[in-house]
Amino acid sequence: xxxxxxxxxxxxxxxxxxxxxxxGRTLNKYFQMWTRARVFKRMWQAGLMEYDEVKGLxxxxxxxDGAITKAPLGGGATGQNPTDRGKSGTKRSLLVEGTGIPxxxxxxxxxxxxxxxxxxxxxxxxxxxxxxSAAEAQNLCVDKAYAGGPAAQIAEERGxxxxxxxxxxxxxxxxxxxxxxKARRWVVEVAHSWLNRFRRLLVGWEKKKANYLSMLYxxxxxxxxxxxxx
Numbered sequence: 001x002x003x004x005x006x007x008x009x010x011x012x013x014x015x016x017x018x019x020x021x022x023x024g025r026t027l028n029k030y031f032q033m034w035t036r037a038r039v040f041k042r043m044w045q046a047g048l049m050e051y052d053e054v055k056g057l058x059x060x061x062x063x064x065d066g067a068i069t070k071a072p073l074g075g076g077a078t079g080q081n082p083t084d085r086g087k088s089g090t091k092r093s094l095l096v097e098g099t100g101i102p103x104x105x106x107x108x109x110x111x112x113x114x115x116x117x118x119x120x121x122x123x124x125x126x127x128x129x130x131x132x133s134a135a136e137a138q139n140l141c142v143d144k145a146y147a148g149g150p151a152a153q154i155a156e157e158r159g160x161x162x163x164x165x166x167x168x169x170x171x172x173x174x175x176x177x178x179x180x181x182k183a184r185r186w187v188v189e190v191a192h193s194w195l196n197r198f199r200r201l202l203v204g205w206e207k208k209k210a211n212y213l214s215m216l217y218x219x220x221x222x223x224x225x226x227x228x229x230x
Contacts, residue, residue, distance in 0.1 A: 003027045008218055011199030035210055040217035044102075045126050047224030051101060052127075054228045058098030059130055062160070063141040063188035064121055066093045066114040075207030079109025090204045092195075092216065093117035095125065100187035100194070101227060102220040103127075107212060114145045119154045132159035139163060141185040194223055 003021030007014065014024035021027065034040060051057065071078040071090045081089030089110030095103045104124035108117055122140075132138040140160040142151065147164045155162035163184075196202050198219045206212040 001030075004031055004218070005222075008198050008200045008215055011202060011205075031211070031214070035214040040214040040221065041126060043221040044217045044224065047221040047228075048101070048103070048127050051224045051228050057101065057103075059138055060136070061098040061139050061141065061184045062095060062103070063185050064093065064095045064118065064146075065143060065185070065188040065192070066091050066117060066145075067192045068110045069202065069204050071110075071204035073205060073207055076209035077107045077109060077212065078204070079111045081110040084110075090212070091117070092192075093121040094188055094191055094195075095121050096188045096191045098184070098187065099227075100191045101224060102191055102195075103129075105213075105216050105220065107209060107216070114142075115148070115151045115154075118142075118146065118151055122154065122158050122160070137161055139184075141188075143185060191223075195219055198222075 003017050004027055006012075006021060007017055007027070014028050017024055017027060048057070068081055068083060068089050068091050070081070070084065071088045074088045078088050078090045080086040083089075091108050091110050091112060091114075093106045093108070093114065095105070097103055104121050104126060106117055106120045106124050130136070130138075138160055139162075140155050141163045144165050146162070151164070152162050195216070198215075200215055201219060204212055206215065
């Protein structure tokens with residue numbers, strides 16, 4: 001596990017991991033075995049439950065957003081990246097709670113619209129989500145890419161109050177609202193930045209979608225445990 005963590009943090013190849021952790025072939029064998037056994041996802045679930053016990057998850061204000069990364073080797077969940085001259089890329093769709101702790105993540109090809117992944121992302125919360133109510137409303141903050149009826153319907157069906165910036169006259173309206181409420185969408189952008197600090201995730205080298213998800217789950221688990229100590 002320490003060897004896999006070294007690879008996740010540094011982004012090196014399997015055969016470049018220091019021999020003190022074992023051979024790259026052995027590390028990859030265990031990684032594949034633990035991926036099939038959903039070990040990394042269970043680690044993330046354990047990290048979330050520990051964080052909830054120690055500090056408490058802030059379910060009231062959640063945020064979602066997608067981020068595109070390069071995937072030069074292609075493979076599952078990759079496609080033409082519209083922001084990188086059509087080169088191979090993958091998109092991860094992330095849901096976080098009020099302080100940026102990851103709650104759910106899904107991956108798809110880079111040329112899929114964020115709204116297409118919204119339902120799958122909201123349904124992928126890895127621990128039990130509290131039921132929303134009039135007294136305990138759950139808000140979902142997203143960017144302008146989610147504007148329109150489809151995203152609003154997806155959020156409403158799952159008990160969320162969706163908050164999307166206005167496209168028309170947005171600058172003037174933000175000026176009038178200044179001081180009345182804070183934007184809460186930035187926390188998901190911070191969470192994407194935390195994930196990018198794991199260099200194995202900065203570029204998608206995994207050809208199998210399940211392997212890439214396992215790396216993401218492992219990183220999310222580490223984020224949860226680190227934030228327990230802050």
